[in-house]
Amino acid sequence: MATLLEVKDLKTEFRTQDGVVHAVNGVSFTVDEGETLGLVGESGCGKSVSVLSVMRLIPHPPGKITNGQVLFQGRDLLQVDDEEIRSVRGNKIAMVFQDPMTSLNPVLTIGTQIGEALELHLGMTKEQARKRSVELLKMVGIPEAEGRLDDYPHQFSGGMRQRVMIAMALSCSPQLLIADEPTTALDVTIQAQIVDIVKRLKTELGMAIIWITHDLGVIAGLADRINVMYAGFVIETAPVKEIFGNPLHPYTLGLLTSIPRLDAAMKSKLTPIEGLPPDLIEMPKGCPFYNRCTFRTDQCANENPALELGAVRHSVACWNWQDVLKKRAAYLSGRA
Amino acid sequence: MSQAMSALEPPLGWASRERSSQEQLARRIVSNLPALLGAAVIVWMVILAIFAPIIATYPYDQTNLNAVEQPPSLAHWFGTDALGRDMFSRVVWGARSAVFVIVMVTVIDLGLGLQLGAAAGYLGGWVDTLVMRVADILFAFPGLLFVFFIAATIKPGLLAWARTHGLDDLARSGYLDYAVVIIALGVIGWAGLARLVRAQVLTVKEREFVISARATGVPTWRIILRHVLPNSIAPVIVALSMGMGDIALSEGYLSFLGIGLQPPAPSWGNILADNAGQYWRTFPQMIWLVLIPGLVLASVVFAFNFLGDGLNEALNPEISP
Amino acid sequence: MATSSDGALVQVVGLKKYFPITQGIVFQRKIADVKAVDGLDFSIQRGETLGLVGESGCGKSTTGRTVLQLYSPTAGQVVFQGKDLTKLHGEDLRKMRRNMQMIFQDPYASLNPRMTVGDIIGEPLEVHNIAKGKEKKERVQELLSIVGLNPYFVNRYPHEFSGGQRQRIGVARALAVNPAFIVCDEPISALDVSIQAQIINLLEELQEKFHLTYLFIAHDLSVVRHISDRIAVMYLGKIVELTDRNALYANPLHPYTKALLSAVPIPDPIIEEKRERIILVGDVPSPVNPPSGCRFHTRCPLAIDICKRVDPEFRDVGNNHWVACHVV
Numbered sequence: 001m002a003t004l005l006e007v008k009d010l011k012t013e014f015r016t017q018d019g020v021v022h023a024v025n026g027v028s029f030t031v032d033e034g035e036t037l038g039l040v041g042e043s044g045c046g047k048s049v050s051v052l053s054v055m056r057l058i059p060h061p062p063g064k065i066t067n068g069q070v071l072f073q074g075r076d077l078l079q080v081d082d083e084e085i086r087s088v089r090g091n092k093i094a095m096v097f098q099d100p101m102t103s104l105n106p107v108l109t110i111g112t113q114i115g116e117a118l119e120l121h122l123g124m125t126k127e128q129a130r131k132r133s134v135e136l137l138k139m140v141g142i143p144e145a146e147g148r149l150d151d152y153p154h155q156f157s158g159g160m161r162q163r164v165m166i167a168m169a170l171s172c173s174p175q176l177l178i179a180d181e182p183t184t185a186l187d188v189t190i191q192a193q194i195v196d197i198v199k200r201l202k203t204e205l206g207m208a209i210i211w212i213t214h215d216l217g218v219i220a221g222l223a224d225r226i227n228v229m230y231a232g233f234v235i236e237t238a239p240v241k242e243i244f245g246n247p248l249h250p251y252t253l254g255l256l257t258s259i260p261r262l263d264a265a266m267k268s269k270l271t272p273i274e275g276l277p278p279d280l281i282e283m284p285k286g287c288p289f290y291n292r293c294t295f296r297t298d299q300c301a302n303e304n305p306a307l308e309l310g311a312v313r314h315s316v317a318c319w320n321w322q323d324v325l326k327k328r329a330a331y332l333s334g335r336a
Numbered sequence: 337m338s339q340a341m342s343a344l345e346p347p348l349g350w351a352s353r354e355r356s357s358q359e360q361l362a363r364r365i366v367s368n369l370p371a372l373l374g375a376a377v378i379v380w381m382v383i384l385a386i387f388a389p390i391i392a393t394y395p396y397d398q399t400n401l402n403a404v405e406q407p408p409s410l411a412h413w414f415g416t417d418a419l420g421r422d423m424f425s426r427v428v429w430g431a432r433s434a435v436f437v438i439v440m441v442t443v444i445d446l447g448l449g450l451q452l453g454a455a456a457g458y459l460g461g462w463v464d465t466l467v468m469r470v471a472d473i474l475f476a477f478p479g480l481l482f483v484f485f486i487a488a489t490i491k492p493g494l495l496a497w498a499r500t501h502g503l504d505d506l507a508r509s510g511y512l513d514y515a516v517v518i519i520a521l522g523v524i525g526w527a528g529l530a531r532l533v534r535a536q537v538l539t540v541k542e543r544e545f546v547i548s549a550r551a552t553g554v555p556t557w558r559i560i561l562r563h564v565l566p567n568s569i570a571p572v573i574v575a576l577s578m579g580m581g582d583i584a585l586s587e588g589y590l591s592f593l594g595i596g597l598q599p600p601a602p603s604w605g606n607i608l609a610d611n612a613g614q615y616w617r618t619f620p621q622m623i624w625l626v627l628i629p630g631l632v633l634a635s636v637v638f639a640f641n642f643l644g645d646g647l648n649e650a651l652n653p654e655i656s657p
Numbered sequence: 658m659a660t661s662s663d664g665a666l667v668q669v670v671g672l673k674k675y676f677p678i679t680q681g682i683v684f685q686r687k688i689a690d691v692k693a694v695d696g697l698d699f700s701i702q703r704g705e706t707l708g709l710v711g712e713s714g715c716g717k718s719t720t721g722r723t724v725l726q727l728y729s730p731t732a733g734q735v736v737f738q739g740k741d742l743t744k745l746h747g748e749d750l751r752k753m754r755r756n757m758q759m760i761f762q763d764p765y766a767s768l769n770p771r772m773t774v775g776d777i778i779g780e781p782l783e784v785h786n787i788a789k790g791k792e793k794k795e796r797v798q799e800l801l802s803i804v805g806l807n808p809y810f811v812n813r814y815p816h817e818f819s820g821g822q823r824q825r826i827g828v829a830r831a832l833a834v835n836p837a838f839i840v841c842d843e844p845i846s847a848l849d850v851s852i853q854a855q856i857i858n859l860l861e862e863l864q865e866k867f868h869l870t871y872l873f874i875a876h877d878l879s880v881v882r883h884i885s886d887r888i889a890v891m892y893l894g895k896i897v898e899l900t901d902r903n904a905l906y907a908n909p910l911h912p913y914t915k916a917l918l919s920a921v922p923i924p925d926p927i928i929e930e931k932r933e934r935i936i937l938v939g940d941v942p943s944p945v946n947p948p949s950g951c952r953f954h955t956r957c958p959l960a961i962d963i964c965k966r967v968d969p970e971f972r973d974v975g976n977n978h979w980v981a982c983h984v985v
């Protein structure tokens with residue numbers, strides 16, 4: 001499949017009073033046309049900053065993209081002028097955020113807000129935009145869509161607002177949809193509704209998706225490929241079944257064994273990852289996972305491993321991934 | 337457990353870099369020039385007030401009919417008035433009056449406003465209704481008018497009380513004037529503070545750590561003192577700072593209108609009143625006699641407001657850019 | 658009465674909590690009620706963990722807080738250690754709090770930012786006259802190491818800690834008075850995945866060590882399943898199903914429980930591919946005007962006519978498996 005987006009060695013930092021926050025430290029990944037990429041990792045690991053950098057939406061100051069390329073359909077978005085990037089945003093690449101309330105304008109009706117993008121990017125008339133808005137709202141499963149165009153955001157529930165956000169994002173038929181934790185604030189039953197809709201739209205519209213989450217469960221049923229991020233690095237990337245079936249990085253393994261699973265036999269004890277992620281201001285010089293890793297060796301303290309191929313289409317950034325591979329079974333059963 | 341413990345140390349640099357809130361506060365104030373200027377003016381006023389007897393070059397009430405209406409000179413930096421009193425010394429002593437009134441009124445406002453506001457907000461029910469209705473009534477009147485009214489009503493009463501108790505000296509000394517001003521300003525000042533404290537307490541009391549304190553079994557008075565008030569205090573400090581400017585100004589008004597401190601007791605308000613009354617006809621001659629005390633009073637009022645603004649920004653990091 | 662009560666440490670009967678909605682400023686009139694908790698019956702055995710799950714706004718926190726009398730109940734009884742808490746007031750209730758404590762969801766909001774860790778953990782010791790001065794300090798340090806923190810942290814402030822560490826401080830505070838019963842209100846929801854297991858394990862260890870009884874509130878069914886002995890599922894202010902955790906997962910009876918279980922994502926792409934989901938339509942209705950009859954009938958895939966009219970009884974269908982549904 002053709003590559004839609006290619007990010008090469010992206011680095012983004014924030015200059016704050018306390019020092020330079022190294023939020024994204026040389027991230028590379030690609031998204032193919034129609035592919036769904038999951039971006040997984042815990043709070044502060046740089047998921048949002050990565051995709052905001054792609055969209056050039058990093059607040060400057062304090063933020064700055066210090067290195068890298070973002071090739072979208074062959075063009076480097078970091079080099080194009082402001083007008084061009086605006087024509088890409090919301091049009092070819094659309095974004096949905098975690099909190100649907102803060103990303104909707106409370107004093108404008110839903111109809112006005114969806115219509116705006118249609119009129120702006122696609123040059124539709126008011127009536128055309130209205131008609132299309134109704135179609136879009138129906139597409140995301142909002143009942144009685146015509147009647148709800150003139151409602152204000154506060155008249156919708158959280159789940160409905162998130163659907164409106166998705167409808168708005170889809171309004172210009174983007175080639176890439178970036179969803180930054182779109183279901184984190186929602187209940188499981190509502191999350192299931194949204195995931196269901198996105199799955200359907202993905203096949204119907206054939207767009208590529210970057211789905212950010214810290215919930216491995218949500219992404220398992222949705223993504224084609226997964227990037228696991230830690231402290232501003234992508235530490236493992238593989239097709240979704242590889243990540244869950246053949247995790248090679250100690251952190252990924254830790255994530256999988258530290259959460260209770262609804263379907264698994266009852267375990268007497270969970271295996272937590274002890275300790276905390278490193279401070280992004282004083283980054284360790286070795287592997288960022290070193291202080292929490294049960295597979296570490298002396299080399300890890302001094303040298304930061306780069307991503308290397310561990311299996312087909314499966315890369316991992318760990319000096320000892322072969323050791324992980326050997327001991328994984330014992331690790332899983334011994335702790336279970 | 338011991339293994340887990342060592343792993344739970346914060347990563348190096350985590351805690352050490354997190355500055356204490358006091359330090360951050362200080363840093364934010366220092367970076368705000370008007371607030372810094374305001375603080376400097378206020379510090380000066382306090383120094384003048386404390387060391388007035390040393391700094392003043394003459395007694396504030398010493399008249400000298402050989403040297404009336406002198407322009408500013410080396411001997412009389414701010415000139416002299418119609419009775420030959422040294423204006424510089426009067427202004428310096430005026431700082432003492434101002435600081436005294438500001439401190440006393442603030443103490444009353446704090447005492448009443450903080451406690452009544454906190455009780456109303458935390459306890460709710462009839463306590464809340466009672467306190468807030470009284471505050472509403474105080475608010476319904478135009479502030480200064482009400483102060484004049486109170487000052488005018490209690491002054492004769494106080495004087496009569498002093499005389500009937502054989503305190504003629506006290507009645508004549510002018511100290512009772514201070515009491516009148518302080519009581520009048522204090523009586524209306526607390527209401528605004530109480531409202532603010534109550535609103536603050538209402539939000540803080542829903543915060544989880546207050547509920548946590550209740551769940552733990554912490555007694556109510558202790559919850560108010562240790563959990564609610566310390567976390568409600570920031571806007572109160574801002575309001576107090578701005579309020580002090582208002583008190584300085586109100587004292588000026590009162591004394592200017594003759595209800596407050598009476599000459600020869602030195603007050604910026606009555607100095608202004610005296611001189612303006614004497615010289616408005618001959619304007620612009622002797623202009624410094626009005627200009628200097630006016631500027632001093634204005635700069636103090638501005639100083640408190642600048643400081644309040646600065647504190648407001650420093651205590652609410654969200655609103656500063 | 659739901660569930661047998663012998664040996665029960667906590668017995669809740671017909672518990673209701675309505676929050677009035679008022680209008681007007683000077684003359685406040687009540688115009689409606691938020692029926693946050695609307696008639697709950699359950700008991701918790703000594704040493705047991707009862708899980709309470711449900712969607713946002715269904716009344717879980719309100720239940721926890723009303724059980725502890727942090728909200729005064731609109732109706733019902735809470736019998737704890739043989740005493741009806743709803744009859745206790747003032748100083749009697751305050752003294753009783755020594756035996757029942759709470760752990761909160763938000764590790765950032767639940768610690769007073771202006772108190773040191775030592776004061777935060779030491780306060781319960783002081784207000785219940787358990788320890789003072791040097792003795793108090795020693796006990797605080799002991800508590801810190803029990804929850805896996807460095808005892809030297811006593812003089813630090815909450816902002817110097819990460820979320821997981823703060824949650825440990827909250828746990829230490831709740832433990833300080835040696836309570837019998839702790840309400841844990843979503844104690845891990847605000848934490849990162851990699852930290853959640855640390856706190857779950859800690860709570861389990863402490864339960865064993867100090868024979869604690871938990872009411873464990875959560876919206877994450879996998880976590881509740883892991884930690885609870887029995888589980889109550891709440892919907893819009895009522896318990897719809899209550900049973901042993903294995904029975905609940907192996908044999909859920911209430912259509913809402915089924916939907917809830919099927920909505921939980923499983924971190925396994927192969928299972929997810931094959932899984933059939935019950936996708937509920939619509940949103941949770943407002944607790945101000947809950948639907949007539951069975952509250953779930955507006956979203957229920959199995960609803961029949963009677964569901965609209967009659968509120969189903971919460972009954973034991975055998976093996977202490979309690980459920981409120983006409984179709985079961």
Ligand SMILES: Nc1ncnc2c1ncn2[C@@H]1O[C@H](COP(=O)(O)OP(=O)(O)OP(=O)(O)O)[C@@H](O)[C@H]1O
Nearest residue numbers: 014021023042043044045046047048049050062280
């Ligand atoms: N405006 C900013 N100023 C300073 N630091 C920032 C800013 N925005 C982000 N950061 C830092 O960059 C790092 C990465 O943040 P990012 O928002 O990408 O995390 P995330 O992976 O999206 O986490 P979450 O799951 O919490 O959304 C964090 O450590 C954060 O503190």
Ligand SMILES: Nc1ncnc2c1ncn2[C@@H]1O[C@H](COP(=O)(O)OP(=O)(O)OP(=O)(O)O)[C@@H](O)[C@H]1O
Nearest residue numbers: 676691693712713714715716717718719720876944
């Ligand atoms: N103090 C209060 N005053 C008025 N209404 C309240 C109050 N506390 C809760 N409610 C309402 O009661 C209902 C139940 O709230 P509760 O906080 O118990 O839900 P919850 O199940 O804990 O939800 P969550 O998972 O979001 O924490 C909600 O509709 C809420 O809006």
Ligand code: SF4
Nearest residue numbers: 287293295300318319
């Ligand atoms: S490189 Fe070393 S420290 Fe890093 S994850 Fe691999 S084994 Fe652990």
Ligand SMILES: [Mg+2]
Nearest residue numbers: 047048049180
């Ligand atoms: Mg983010």
Ligand SMILES: [Mg+2]
Nearest residue numbers: 717718719843
């Ligand atoms: Mg809750």
